[in-house]
Amino acid sequence: xxxxxxxxxxxxxxxxxxxxxxxxxxxxxxxxxxxxxxxxxxxxxxxxxxxxxxxxxxxxxxxxxxxxxxxxxxxxxxxxxxxxxxxxxxxxxxxxxxxxxxxxxxxxxxxxxxxxxxxxxxxxxxxxxxxxxxxxxxxxxxxxxxxxxxxxxxxxxxxxxxxxxxxxxxxxxxxxxxxxxxxxxxxxxxxxxxxxxxx
Amino acid sequence: xxxxxxxxxxxxxxxxxxxxxxxxxxxxxxxxxxxxxxxxxxxxxxxxxxxxxxxxxxxxxxxxxxxxxxxxxxxxxxxxxxxxxxxxxxxxxxxxxxxxxxxxxxxxxxxxxxxxxxxxxxxxxxxxxxxxxxxxxxxxxxxxxxxxxxxxxxxxxxxxxxxxxxxxxxxxxxxxxxxxxxxxxxxxxxxxxxxx
Numbered sequence: 001x002x003x004x005x006x007x008x009x010x011x012x013x014x015x016x017x018x019x020x021x022x023x024x025x026x027x028x029x030x031x032x033x034x035x036x037x038x039x040x041x042x043x044x045x046x047x048x049x050x051x052x053x054x055x056x057x058x059x060x061x062x063x064x065x066x067x068x069x070x071x072x073x074x075x076x077x078x079x080x081x082x083x084x085x086x087x088x089x090x091x092x093x094x095x096x097x098x099x100x101x102x103x104x105x106x107x108x109x110x111x112x113x114x115x116x117x118x119x120x121x122x123x124x125x126x127x128x129x130x131x132x133x134x135x136x137x138x139x140x141x142x143x144x145x146x147x148x149x150x151x152x153x154x155x156x157x158x159x160x161x162x163x164x165x166x167x168x169x170x171x172x173x174x175x176x177x178x179x180x181x182x183x184x185x186x187x188x189x190x191x192x193x194x195x196x197x198x199x
Numbered sequence: 200x201x202x203x204x205x206x207x208x209x210x211x212x213x214x215x216x217x218x219x220x221x222x223x224x225x226x227x228x229x230x231x232x233x234x235x236x237x238x239x240x241x242x243x244x245x246x247x248x249x250x251x252x253x254x255x256x257x258x259x260x261x262x263x264x265x266x267x268x269x270x271x272x273x274x275x276x277x278x279x280x281x282x283x284x285x286x287x288x289x290x291x292x293x294x295x296x297x298x299x300x301x302x303x304x305x306x307x308x309x310x311x312x313x314x315x316x317x318x319x320x321x322x323x324x325x326x327x328x329x330x331x332x333x334x335x336x337x338x339x340x341x342x343x344x345x346x347x348x349x350x351x352x353x354x355x356x357x358x359x360x361x362x363x364x365x366x367x368x369x370x371x372x373x374x375x376x377x378x379x380x381x382x383x384x385x386x387x388x389x390x391x392x393x394x395x
Contacts, residue, residue, distance in 0.1 A: 019227035029254065029256060044257060045255070046257060046261060046264075047256060050264060053265055138252060158247075181211070184210055188210060188245065188246055189206060189242065192241050192245045195248070
């Protein structure tokens with residue numbers, strides 16, 4: 001049975017460096033996905049994810065398992081870093097273009113191919129059309145997410161892309177449960193309107 | 200339930216977290232309202248589409264780059280481990296806790312207050328004692344006991360009270376040395392009689 005995050009943190013606090021490596025391996029993919037989806041930039045996402053782990057590494061001595069859970073603590077740090085990054089970009093007035101879809105599509109290319117084979121219609125000529133449609137839809141969704149106001153985008157990504165519970169999201173964002181629920185519903189409604197031409 | 204109210208419950212209905220009474224109201228409204236039916240169907244589809252977005256994977260170099268960055272952090276002076284083992288840092292960390300910080304501030308306030316009230320005289324004497332030698336022109340010395348030296352030396356005293364600029368302006372026939380001292384105090388306002 002895999003060790004819990006808190007147990008790994010305790011081991012690391014006692015000097016076991018392998019425990020920290022295990023934590024990184026466990027959370028690197030969800031963290032990069034979260035940041036990339038939230039800030040809409042894959043390259044910066046790697047950087048910020050690493051920065052998050054460095055912050056965790058530095059603050060490990062102050063971590064207490066009876067307080068926040070490791071996962072919510074990690075997302076809390078990452079969210080703050082993302083907000084700072086977006087604020088700095090706003091100051092520089094240099095917003096990066098959709099990097100996720102262009103370079104990020106490489107990684108899910110295999111998955112896409114498998115999907116296409118599984119759902120291949122009788123007429124093979126239709127295949128590229130379907131692939132194009134899917135890619136367009138994915139681009140549109142990512143674009144729509146990135147256009148949401150930050151206070152709605154953050155809980156939406158945590159809920160619908162990271163699969164956190166409402167309680168966990170409330171803990172990450174330090175919001176009341178009712179506020180979290182209402183923001184997620186509002187974000188989904190906004191997204192529905194933005195995706196009207198596609199759905 | 201109206202359309203706006205129904206819209207507020209889209210997520211809760213989708214995730215099956217509505218209480219029985221609200222569920223009845225919501226489904227009752229949806230049964231009657233075609234617009235809400237369509238909107239709810241689109242809502243479900245868009246949520247599903249978002250949830251089906253592919254996961255973005257980190258690059259194969261993620262771990263090695265991170266390890267390099269961590270090694271750099273550790274090598275730097277005042278790095279993680281160095282800080283963690285420094286006793287003053289550990290002491291400072293204690294005061295990050297509200298209880299300790301509050302106690303520290305209270306001790307500081309009590310120490311300052313205690314020092315202040317334990318003195319025989321206040322730190323800043325509001326009514327300085329008269330000086331035995333009143334004017335310098337008479338060649339007398341200003342009292343220079345350690346107590347009075349600190350506060351009373353910079354003041355110019357005449358006839359057992361503080362020497363104010365208004366005194367001199369109203370008495371133009373002062374001896375030259377006294378007027379000279381006044382000019383040091385406020386020569387911009389005082390009459391200079393053509394000099395200075």
